[in-house]
Amino acid sequence: xxxxxxxxxxxxxxxxxxxxxxxxxxxxxxxVKTARRGNAIAAVGMLLAIIGALLELGVVDYRWIAGxxxxxxxxxxxxxxxxxxTSMPEMVALFNGFGGIAxxxxxxxxxxxxxxxxxxxxxxYEALGTDEAITVMLSILIGGxxxxxxxxxxxxxxxxxxxxxxxxxxxxxxxxxxxxxxxxAFGGIAVTAGASDSVVWVLALSAVSLTLGILLTIPIGGxxxxxxxSLLNSYSGLAASMAGFVIxxxxxxxxxxxxxxxxxxxTQIMCVAMNRSLLNVLVGGFGVADGASGGGGSxxxxxxxxxxxxxxxxxxxxxxxxxxxxxxxxxxxxxxxxVRELADMLKARGTKVTYGIHPVAGRMPGHMNVLLAEADxxxxxxxxxxxxxxxFKNTDVVIILGANDVxxxxxxxxxxxxxxxxPILNAHEARSVFVVKRSLSPxxxxxxxELFEYDNTMMIFGDAKKVVQGLIGEVKDx
Amino acid sequence: MTLGxxxxxxxxxVLAGFVGFEMITKVPPTLHTPLxxxxxxxxxxxxVGAVAAATTGAPTxxxxxxxxxxxxxxxxxxxxxxxxxxMLRMFGRKKPKALKAETAGVPxxxxxxxxx
Numbered sequence: 001x002x003x004x005x006x007x008x009x010x011x012x013x014x015x016x017x018x019x020x021x022x023x024x025x026x027x028x029x030x031x032v033k034t035a036r037r038g039n040a041i042a043a044v045g046m047l048l049a050i051i052g053a054l055l056e057l058g059v060v061d062y063r064w065i066a067g068x069x070x071x072x073x074x075x076x077x078x079x080x081x082x083x084x085x086t087s088m089p090e091m092v093a094l095f096n097g098f099g100g101i102a103x104x105x106x107x108x109x110x111x112x113x114x115x116x117x118x119x120x121x122x123x124x125y126e127a128l129g130t131d132e133a134i135t136v137m138l139s140i141l142i143g144g145x146x147x148x149x150x151x152x153x154x155x156x157x158x159x160x161x162x163x164x165x166x167x168x169x170x171x172x173x174x175x176x177x178x179x180x181x182x183x184x185a186f187g188g189i190a191v192t193a194g195a196s197d198s199v200v201w202v203l204a205l206s207a208v209s210l211t212l213g214i215l216l217t218i219p220i221g222g223x224x225x226x227x228x229x230s231l232l233n234s235y236s237g238l239a240a241s242m243a244g245f246v247i248x249x250x251x252x253x254x255x256x257x258x259x260x261x262x263x264x265x266x267t268q269i270m271c272v273a274m275n276r277s278l279l280n281v282l283v284g285g286f287g288v289a290d291g292a293s294g295g296g297g298s299x300x301x302x303x304x305x306x307x308x309x310x311x312x313x314x315x316x317x318x319x320x321x322x323x324x325x326x327x328x329x330x331x332x333x334x335x336x337x338x339v340r341e342l343a344d345m346l347k348a349r350g351t352k353v354t355y356g357i358h359p360v361a362g363r364m365p366g367h368m369n370v371l372l373a374e375a376d377x378x379x380x381x382x383x384x385x386x387x388x389x390x391x392f393k394n395t396d397v398v399i400i401l402g403a404n405d406v407x408x409x410x411x412x413x414x415x416x417x418x419x420x421x422x423p424i425l426n427a428h429e430a431r432s433v434f435v436v437k438r439s440l441s442p443x444x445x446x447x448x449x450e451l452f453e454y455d456n457t458m459m460i461f462g463d464a465k466k467v468v469q470g471l472i473g474e475v476k477d478x
Numbered sequence: 479m480t481l482g483x484x485x486x487x488x489x490x491x492v493l494a495g496f497v498g499f500e501m502i503t504k505v506p507p508t509l510h511t512p513l514x515x516x517x518x519x520x521x522x523x524x525x526v527g528a529v530a531a532a533t534t535g536a537p538t539x540x541x542x543x544x545x546x547x548x549x550x551x552x553x554x555x556x557x558x559x560x561x562x563x564x565m566l567r568m569f570g571r572k573k574p575k576a577l578k579a580e581t582a583g584v585p586x587x588x589x590x591x592x593x594x
Contacts, residue, residue, distance in 0.1 A: 022520055023497060029516045029562075030505040036566040039516050043559040046523065053526040060533035068532065068545045069525075072552025079553070080560035088565070092515050095558050098550040099521040105547035106524055109531035113540035131484040233514050236521040245487050247527045253487055254494040255523040261498025262517045266510060359507055366510030373568040379508050 003058045014052035015251040021045030022255050026262065032379065049251055085374040086331050089229060089364035093153040096232045100146025103239035104209070107139030107246050111202060115195050124198045125191050135245035137187030137205060143239040144209025145216065150232050152217035157225060157363055167218040173283070176215050183208045220281065223328070223405070223443070225363045226270045227281045234263025266365050273359035273385075275411075275422040301440050304452050306459040309467060312434050313474030319396035319432075321352040323388065325425055326368045327361050329402015329437065333464035336375040339401065342472050343377070349475075354381050356388040356398075356425045358406040385425055392429040400427060400435045401464045404443030410450055418447055433457040436467045512565045519558025525551035 001010070022045045028038025054065075083091045115127045125133040155161045169175065183205055190201035220228050237259025244252025271278050316322065324339060343353040355377065361368045369382055383391075392398065400407055407427040410417040427433055428451050435457060442448060451457055460467050481489070505513055528551050531544025 023501070026498070026513075026517065026520070027501050029513055030502055030509060032506060032508060032569065035509055035512060035569065036563065039512070039519075039559060039562045039566060042516060042520055046520070046525075046555055046559070049523060049526050050529070053529045057530060057533060061535040063535050064532040064541060064545045065529050065548060068528075068548030069552050072549040073556045075549070076553040076555065076557030077560060080557040080564065083561060085565075085568075088511060088515075088561075091557075091561060092511070092518060095515065095518050095554050095561075096521075098554045099518060099524065102522065102524045102528060102547045102551035102554060105543050105550065106527040106531055109540045109543035109547060110527075112543060113531070113538075117538060117540055131482075131487075230514060233518055233521075236518060240521045240524045241491060243524050243527050245484070245491075247530065248483060248487075249526060250487070250490050252523050252527060253491050255520050257491045257494035258498035258501075259517045259521040261495045262502045262513065265499060265502045265505075266514060269510075357507060364511055365514060366507055366512070369508040370511045370565055370568075373508075373565070376568075379569055382508060384507055 006055055006058075011052050011056045014048055014055070015249070018045045018049040018052065019251055019254050021048065022258065026258060052251075085336075085370055086334055088370055089225065089362070089367060090154050090157045092364060093150045093157060093229050093232065096229070096236045097147045097150030097154070099236035100143045100150065100232075100239045102143070103236075103243040104140045104143025104147065104206075106243045107136045107143070108202070108206070110246055111136045116199060121195065124193055124195060127195060130191070132246050132248075133191040134187075135242050137190060137202075139239060139242040139246055140202070140205055141183050141187065141209045141212075142235055142242055144206055145213040146232055146235040146239055148210045148213030149217045149228075149235070150213075152214055153225060153228050153232060156217075156220075156222055161218070166221040169215070169219075172215065172219060176212070179208050179212050179215065183212065216282070219283070222363065223360070224274075224281050226360050226365050226367070227267055227274075227278070229364050230263050230266035230270055231278075231282075232263075234260045234267060237261075237263055270360055270365055273423060275419075301448060301452060304440065304459055305457070306461060309460065309470035309474045312458070312460055313471055313478060315432055315434075316346065316351075316397060316471070316475060317349075317478050319346075319351055321354075321391075321395045322346055322397045322399065323354050323356050323391065323395050323427075323430065325356045325358070325361075325398060325400045325403050325407060325427055326372065327358075327401060327403025327406065328363060328367075329464050331362055331367065331371055331402075333402065333466075335401060335463075335465035335468050336371045336377075338465050338468040338472065340372070340375040340377050342468050342475065343381075345472060345475050349478075354383055354388065354391070356385065356392075356427070357382050358385055358403070358425055361403060361406060385423060389426050392426045395430040396432065398427045398430040398433045400433065400437075401468070402437065404437070404449055405447075407451055408443075408447070408449045409454075410447070427451065428454055428456070431456060434460055436460045436462065436464050438463065508569065512562050512569070515558055515565070516562040519555055519562060522551045522554035522558060525555055 021041050025038045025042025028034035115124055186201050186205040190198045237256045241253050241256025244256055346353050357368050405419055407425050409428050411419045411422040411424045433456055528547035532541050
């Protein structure tokens, strides 16, 4: 078969097959029973796509391709095998960043090859074609923002950068606006410039894009990370799609657009779960400006009851039903295995144990589900907010592990609260509530949690894992 | 009406976006993380463009950029699919029998997390 036939017929068919596999893969990935197979199907689609790309190239110098793939495979595999389940948000953020920068690099490489290295003396849009020239600039912009944005998100998730707190520059909205305008201007100038003049503008565009990624992410606080991580996921798809326009490959356009849409939906789900608009999250600084003055009453706690594991175990002894509400504190303390152990002991005593999962608990969509799955908690026991909220009033004991704002009754009762209207888990309706927490320090919203003062609430101060292990010891002795 | 390549591309882009929306709308929260990391792996499709950008052994700027794109996109693809599979394997193991079979391959994983 001639290379001609391979390029015009065989490769497009392979790409089409690959597209179909991606669609089936994502579809199955969205159902619990078929998810693992869906992931495998998508991976086969990717393998086919790479085979297609190599066939399309024909006989070339494969050394750099093989070397790059080998290095990438080793690094990717080491990351994927070694990462702890508690670090999954960091991992996803990092991979998003790699996807974004790869797309920007592809576009820059195409530009450099066709314009700078072998380009004619004319304008950039003549050397590349107008459409391609514009999408090169868009790829650099979106890919650059995705890359540095993801790195900042990664640092924030690791607790670096002011422990993940928002960093608010003065006049940051103006700076962002000016930079965004500058990026369009630089991109526009680069498209219409002569080949040799355009280099400086493309470099300027790259620099502005990378800066924008940083500036757009630093004002966003740690607990808003589920929104940011899903949005960056969407961007990485969009960047791939733009790269598809640059090289005229529909497979990239389709796969990128599907990932972009999926990321947007997750972003939307996260925003709804916090009762905030996407714009409100992106503007950032939540709870910083109005935290001190927001809400009714003072921030001081007056009537907090606390107890130790012994007392809690005695109440647990007589409980017929227990709901565990995990939050970010559970991830920090790596308490998921201890929690499972405690739940097993309670179940052995005939107690019904379920878990109430708030959609934005943790630092990434589905964070708690992954952690508890790692500890072999059956996913049937993890109940969504809408399902479990009617159960609380018939529940004997609720154990809150490292969650705060998502169980604050002020969200439903106090219209002046900064978190008013945010859907919460109605933990306060249970007969007894144990709040396991290091201290009375406020959660992300920066406000006090009136649940801690309720008569049916008892605080157990300490690290989530140590407290749960203490409870296990006490329950064992019953 | 004749459609140029850009317009055909935009048609494809918009329609694929709708396909993405339709497929994901009712995904259970348990799958949010695996779905995101699986979708992320798919965005590594850029590797297809990257291989075409490093086709000579010459150390030119375009080739170096292309090779870097291959490395980063491959990390995204390989790491993304593997880590998604690792997560989904955990979701699958609910019966004690399945548990033994699945953890046999990764014996120390859970223990590390406990001891730290």
